[in-house]
């Protein structure tokens with residue numbers, strides 16, 4: 460996939476102050492798997508599944524049971540005209556690895572002087588590295604946005620999954636370079652998800668999780684509830 464955009468010189472893409480998923484502070488958090496199953500998110504009057512992902516592979520709409528409950532509750536707390544639109548929940552490890560290494564390759568072309576460690580760190584602003592328990596592979600994480608009920612998505616300042624380079628860092632939750640309306644919309648999303656105990660990955664306004672290592676870091680819990688998992692295979696009669 461080739462994308463045309465320029466690396467912005469005026470914004471520090473390193474943002475040293477942010478704790479990224481590649482940070483040992485995250486990977487060193489212990490995981491005590493609770494054994495909760497994955498369930499498939501079903502559309503409701505306030506929560507829909509983006510057809511692009513649903514069509515690729517319906518497993519992408521699986522999440523842990525508590526995550527699903529939190530999402531439905533969050534969706535019910537939205538103003539009546541709005542719904543949550545889900546892009547991606549659980550994902551297989553193979554896809555996670557592909558996303559990560561494809562992005563490292565893309566960055567290698569942009570940051571010509573960067574060493575491999577730095578490229579990995581920069582990549583982890585956008586994709587979880589495969590050597591941790593990647594939040595989506597644990598079923599703890601979900602990528603989502605706000606939309607009008609049965610209508611278009613709201614302006615959130617960038618599209619879902621626009622990388623830091625592609626969006627000029629506007630994908631960072633606290634970006635000052637988005638419109639007032641987009642900032643208000645991000646606040647609505649944050650309010651309903653935080654009220655249900657979700658944590659945001661600060662480099663991606665659309666990425667929220669519960670029960671994984673990053674969530675532990677944000678809320679100060681001592682161990683994560685979810686390690687890597689897979690949807691259960693239907694039994695063969």
Ligand SMILES: C[C@@H](N)C(=O)N[C@H](C)C(=O)O
Nearest residue numbers: 585586587594595602620
């Ligand atoms: C690739 C992007 N949609 C995403 O999910 N990023 C997070 C950080 C992840 O890979 O867990």
Ligand SMILES: [Zn+2]
Nearest residue numbers: 600601602666
């Ligand atoms: Zn995500």
